[in-house]
Amino acid sequence: MKIIDGGVCAAKGFKAGSVRCGIKASRTNDDTAIIFSECECNAAATYTMNRVKAAPVYVTMEHLENGVARAIVANSGNANACAPDGMENARRMAKAAADFLGVDEEDVAVASTGVIGQRINIECIEKHLSEIVLSDDASEQANRAIMTTDTRTKTAAVEFTVGGKTCRIGGICKGSGMIHPNMGTMLSFITTDCAISHEMLTDALQENVKKTYNRVTVDGDTSTNDMCVVLANGLAGNELIDWQNEDYQAFCKALNEINTRLARQIAADGEGATKLVTCTVKNSRSEETAERLAKAVVGSNLVKAAMFGADANWGRVLCAMGYSKAPFRPEYVDVAFESENGSVAVCEKGAALNFDEELAKKVLTANEVTIQIDVHEGEHAATAWGCDLTYDYVKINGDYRT
Template sequence: MKIIEGGVCAAKGFKAGAMRCGIRKSHTKKDLAMILSDCVCNASAVYTTNRVKASPILLTKEHLADGKAQAVIVNSGNANACAPFGMENARRQAKAGARALGVSEENVIVASTGVIGQTLPVEAIEAHAGEMEMKYDNSLVAAEAIMTTDTKVKTIAVEFDVDGTTCHIGGICKGSGMIHPNMGTMLCFITTDCAVSSEMIRKALLFNVKRTFNRVTVDGDTSTNDMCTVLANGMAGNAEITAEDPAYEAFREALQTVMQDLARKIAADGEGASKLMTCTVKGAKDEETAEVLAKSIAGSSLTKAAMFGSDANWGRVLCAMGYSGAEFNTEKVLVEFASKEGSIAVCEDGRGLDFDEDLAKKILSQDEVEINVTLQEGSGSATCWGCDLTYDYVKINGDYRT
């Protein structure tokens, strides 16, 4: 497997496009994107666990009931969630995309991101979608168009082998705030030319989302619009993957590489964040326990604030572990902080160590820091990703609508 360029256009037979159609107040930012396969794809998706779900989520669930899709239409600037005429406007958006791309309306995935509760100006989409230029090397503009408070484009693609056939898989996503495990305000679109059944796509997607997007936290909020979709058009020419065999394992591994990279990029670009925070718990009695502990640490506002201040306050870590609900031996806990500047143990057997505060501050002053926790209860391990909590987070969200 190797990293390649191309994002959602890296796989054979996928085009993308983007434009400004007038949804956002900005007169310069693109606010509509579309992705198109040359043929109908096997497809699957996972969605937010928030009980309040945006209309595009509900419509996409309908359209993917048969495991088929050919195109995506996605807008930024308006979430079409809890909004007047929500389902009607989501259907009109799907029809506009289908008409512009020449595909069946039922094969169009619809997604939206932006402000909740406002009527989607779907007329702008209907008026301009047909003007969009779709090209085979256009992933970057699509990635830019779905950004809201994101400050960085998030994209990746990889090339991998399936039974001697070279396949490609790539994705774009957006996500910066309202991010919490069980998905957050994120949209992710993944395309592949690997031939794989809808059932096997779903199995691989569920396996990987648990270990990637569901282990990212920025601020403890889970949104109404989150969606991760995978479209496979089979144009690489491999024999279709229909069972959990070595070919499936190769596909699942490639999918995990893409999803984990995008998950890390979401965490690193958390609203107002100055550093990516990676939290790993190992030596737990099982993976589930390790995951609960790692999520609690990564999601702790006090831990995140300590990381912002480059303060080696390991007590915040143990406190977050203690209220996580997971069972563990509090007297068998090792905590270490690490970065490219080195590693330092700050707590052992649940008690503080004498350590070099200056070195610890130097380690935690980097833009990527690690919190590594080791227990002595088993082989379970899990890694979660988050970011520090800065003054800018409040500034961004204090006037989000304006």
Template sequence: MNEIKVIEGGVTAAKGFKAAGAYAGIGKNAEKGDLALLYSEVPGNAAAVYTKNKVKAAHIAVTKDHLQDGVAQAIICNSGNANTCTPNGVEIAQKETELVAEALGIKAADVLPAATGVIGVPLEIAPFENTIPELAEKLSPEGSAQAADAIRTTDTYIKECAVTFELNGKTCTIGGIAKGSGMIHVNMGTMLSFIGTDVKISKELVQKALSDEILDSYNQVSVDGDTSTNDTVVVVANGLAGNEEITEPGDDYKKFCDALHIVAVDLSQKIAGDGEGCEKLLEAHVTGAPDKDGARKVAKSVICSSLFKAAVFASDANWGRILCAIGYADCDFDASNIDVSVCSATGTVEVCKGSASVPFDDDFATKVMSEKKVTVEIDLHDGEEEAYAWGCDLTYKYVEINGSYRS
């Protein structure tokens, strides 16, 4: 088996991973839960990336401290409260890890805390004390969906993905869950993603793989232009697949990175497609860019344009807004020969060629843009690099959700 296959199972698809979710009373939705626990039967080499917002959730300081040795075995994550700008936030986060360690018989330093929800609301330790023992008892290899549900806030559905592939004749798996719907303008390097893999890979390479990967997946997502205080992505590799340890770049490392990319892009698209109040997933694909960074910036500039996002909501092929967003991207390229097409399951319509208007059927263009996924194809004709970015349309519902978020 040489190909990478998408499978069921989420973050617990890989060998040795278990998960659970429960309601602790932190959030307001008892039906979905608000506290998730992820656990590997053995400690794993781990890596993480975090928000670049200067105001950071308290859990990030604890996670960074606990990951100094590059090892983790469990993740505890609550929804309903961001644990950001709280007077005792770090103490709460640290205490959570101690409670998990006690319940599972592992080291507190191998437990990573995370949180999502409203910023600036006091958080108490009692819900964690009361619920973590229950979570430890409920841990299951089938618990991915339950954990994914518990970390949701305004998300309308759970987000999970898993893939399987072979290394050295050993079946390997990477699986993950994510949450994110609003306050999404990822810049790492509120959105959370936790990935578990049974691949045996060195600490240095698992961090390199994640740090490189986010540039073309998570960092290319924007719903509303707001970079959360809580953004965190964690990968734990427990090595239980039994492959020869990946210790240097090569064919095995590339296969691992390719598999990680599939999981990360799938979760990124699900986050973008579930933007608060959205009706459509918006994708921008830039080709012909002079450099990779420029391709990324142009793609993200288009999906971040509020004017174009509003046009997508109205199924209006207002391509001038696309050219405008391309033009203010913070990178250098020749803007004199840009081609733009709008695509969906209905078909493709060219709306701009050589940075100028071309005749097109407006009625057909409206049908193309009425689909649930709309892709903007942009060819800069100024190089060989390409990149993708994902966002969503801007709807009346977005304002309604965020006007009443705290209530």
């Protein structure tokens, strides 16, 4: 496997582009993007588990029910969730993209992100969408168009081999706030030229989302608009993957690389965040137990605040583990903090160690900190990702709507 550039345009036959429609008056850059394949794709998707779902989620569910698609149209500035004329406007958005691209409306997935509860200005989208210039090097441009409070683009692409053929897979995503592990609270769009059936694509995506996006948390809130869509056009020319053989495993490995990279980028760019916080729990009695423990730690506001202050308050780690409802024995637990600045063990067998506070401070001031937890109960492990909690998170969300 080889890391490459290109994002959603890395795979053969995919183009992207964006335009400023004027959905939100205060926004001066592009706010609407299209990702397009030159031929029909097998498609798969996962969606938010929030019971309150935005209209674009329902429309995309309808359009991808047959397992095929050609394009994705996405906007920022308005979520079109709990909004007047929501379903009608989501369908109008799909039709506008379909008319521009010359494809069937049902072959277009629709996604939106932004403020909830306000009518989306669909008229401006219909007016300006046709101004998009599609290009095979416009992945970052499209990425920027779907950003809201994100401070940086989030992209990944890899090259891999299936049946002797070189395949590519790439993706972009957005997500900074309203992030909690319940499908992966963000928009994620992935393209590949690998030939793989809808059924196998769906299996691969649903299984991988559990171990990537579902292990990210920023603030404990699950969005109404979560969506991860994968399009596979088969232009790499490999024999169709239609069962779980070695080729399927190679594809799953590449998909995991993409989604892990994107998940980490989402966590690192949490609203107001200054550092990526990773928690790995090892030697657990099951992977599910390890995952629940790790997610509880990175999701704890007290742990997140301690990470912001570079305070080695390991008691908060055990506290979060304790209310996770996951089975473990506190008297077996070891905890250590690690970063590029070093490593410091702070707890052994559930009790305090006499550690160097200055070293601990140095470790925790790095841009990426890992909380290593050994529960000494089995052979399983899991990793979850989050970020620190800063003053800026409140500033960003105190007046988000206005």
